[in-house]
Amino acid sequence: MRIEVKCNCGGENKCEEWAIVELQGVVEPQPDFKDRLQNLPIGHLCRPSSQETYTLTVGYHELTGSKVPLKKPFLVLKKLRQSSSSKEQLEVVGIIRHRILFKTRPKALISRPQPFVKERVSATGSLVPN
Numbered sequence: 001m002r003i004e005v006k007c008n009c010g011g012e013n014k015c016e017e018w019a020i021v022e023l024q025g026v027v028e029p030q031p032d033f034k035d036r037l038q039n040l041p042i043g044h045l046c047r048p049s050s051q052e053t054y055t056l057t058v059g060y061h062e063l064t065g066s067k068v069p070l071k072k073p074f075l076v077l078k079k080l081r082q083s084s085s086s087k088e089q090l091e092v093v094g095i096i097r098h099r100i101l102f103k104t105r106p107k108a109l110i111s112r113p114q115p116f117v118k119e120r121v122s123a124t125g126s127l128v129p130n
Helices: none
Strands: 003-006 017-023 044-046 053-058 061-080 088-102
């Protein structure tokens, strides 16, 4: 079977860059979300400043990772529907040259609760500080 791969990015250096996020362990959703996993956000990924370190915040846990180049790049492909012909066609969507590796145990984020300030309401309905 012949599979045709086409690239609309205009060359290798113009393809959209993707990265693989590699975690140690298992990410388990809460039982309420088991049936709806597609497009479920699992955390917040950011890179502080121009360093090569990344942080991933999942709930009350924070992971620290680093950017590691892959030995060989991967292509991200999308299968195109071909109803009339028997040959397969794939389109290049992006290229993966790096992985973001989180190999340490997560750090617990413990924050102090915000102090609760009671305010009185005057007879006219405006707030009066204590």
